[in-house]
Amino acid sequence: MTNATFTRRSAIALSALVLAAGANAQGVDKIKVGLMLPFSGTYTALGVAIENGFKLYVDEQGGKLAGREIEFIKVDDESDPAKATENVNKLIRRDKVDVIVGTVHSGVAMAMARAAKESNTLLIVPNAGSDAVTGPMCGQNIFRSSFSNWQSSYPMGTVAARQDGKKTAMTITWKYAAGEEMTNAFKEGFEKEGGKVVKQLTLPFPNVEFQALLTEIASAKPDAVFAFFAGGGAVKFVKDYAAAGLNKTIPLYGSGFLTDGTLDAQGEAAQGMFTTLHYADNLELPKDKSFRTAYAKAFKLQPDVYAVQGYDAAQILRTGLDAVKGDVSKKAEFAAAVEKAKFDSPRGAFTMSKSHNPVQDIYLRKVDGKENKMVGIAAKALPDPARGCKL
Structure with a gap:
């Protein structure tokens, strides 16, 4: 092997190393x-x-x-x-x-x-x-x-009892952490203001067969229902609730996920509903x-x-x-x-x-057309209780 060949090969190898190093640095x-x-x-x-x-x-x-x-x-x-x-x-x-x-x-x-x-x-x-x-x-x-799930739903409980004067309520959600924490937070707020949650209904996630539970709600006749569903499940629940005629006799409340990103599909069934959330349209x-x-x-x-x-x-x-x-x-x-x-x-x-x-502020919102319109502040600069945090 000549010196020239060695030099050329060395230069090529060195160039390759430099390029690789540059790529790694990037x-x-x-x-x-x-x-x-x-x-x-x-x-x-x-x-x-x-x-x-x-x-x-x-x-x-x-x-x-x-x-x-x-x-x-x-x-x-x-x-x-x-x-x-x-x-x-x-x-x-x-x-x-x-x-x-x-x-x-x-x-x-x-x-x-x-x-x-x-x-x-x-x-x-x-x-x-x-x-x-x-x-x-x-x-x-x-x-x-x-x-936090508590943060989004606790204020709706206080509004339903204190502002709207509801005395009894039922809750409904999927049986998983988010749903159970939100409905429990509503219950905490509702009962703190003198209301009583008479029953908490659940169904497996992501089941959307609501009919049996809607029949139970119709039979119990509470003053209000609080629901947590989101996405496709929220669309079907709100439409089924209205189709059963319950929206005319038992007001449906929710954390804002019930109507956020879903109003186009829910249409008339969602009109007039109140929800609480940290955002509004x-x-x-x-x-x-x-x-x-x-x-x-x-x-x-x-x-x-x-x-x-x-x-x-x-x-x-x-x-x-x-x-x-x-x-x-x-x-x-x-x-x-x-x-x-x-x-x-x-x-x-x-x-x-x-x-x-x-x-953050938690807004009280009302469905009007295709918007969740802010009609008040349900809780100002509300912190999560952070129960159990050791920081």
Whole structure:
């Protein structure tokens, strides 16, 4: 072999090493965000809205957070708790993501929170309201951009009893963590104000055969019914309730998910319903107006609460990353920055509690046409009780 041949080969090899190093450096420079959301089944539309909202915020920052490009890795969680641990560990161990964003189903979110705590991976929950996420499962590396189940439903109980004067109520939901926590929170608020929940009805998730339970409600004749369903289940329940004629004799209340993102399909059946939530369609806030315009332009859709929560999940991530200059290993500094921040959200400004749940206004909304219109504030700057949190 000649010296010239050796030199040429050495130069080629060196160039290859330099290119590989450059590629690795680029890879390191990116923040890997694992989107573990429902992209099939009952909650598909919710998962898509969260993803859209998150990506809209990132796009508004020029595609970077804290100067680092964002790489998205998607996993369909199928709203199946039995697959949750395997799915989240794919993101943590195989894909080595820097942060996980998810999910909608509370049972799945609990498995994600456990895995995040064990691996000390950043987790931002953009919907699932499981009380335990900011209660016993709270952690320095776990944040929520949405609500706790208690937070969204307790105020509806106080409104129904104190403001509307209802004395008896029944609740109905799927038999899983989110439904049971929301209906229990309604009961807590309702009974604190002197009402009495006479029965709490459940059916397996995602069953939508409501007829037998609607017959039981008609027979019991309570003053009010409080329901939690979302997505396709919410559409069918509200329509079935109206078809049974119950909406004319027993007012139906709900947490806002009963009518958010579902009004087009529910149509006349939802008109006049009252719900409580941290977002409404007519807030008339400058931030909300600009958000709604940008979202409609980007996705040819009107945004809902799920899109807002995705948007604010990205905003929380940016706040923490800015404080640590993109170094996701600095969990304490990341958390401290988020805890001190005031977030300019489409829902209205909110802060973050010590347990990392938004401290936010809960609006009383009334369905009017295709809008959930804000008619009052059911609870001002309401914090989650964070029962069991040791932070």
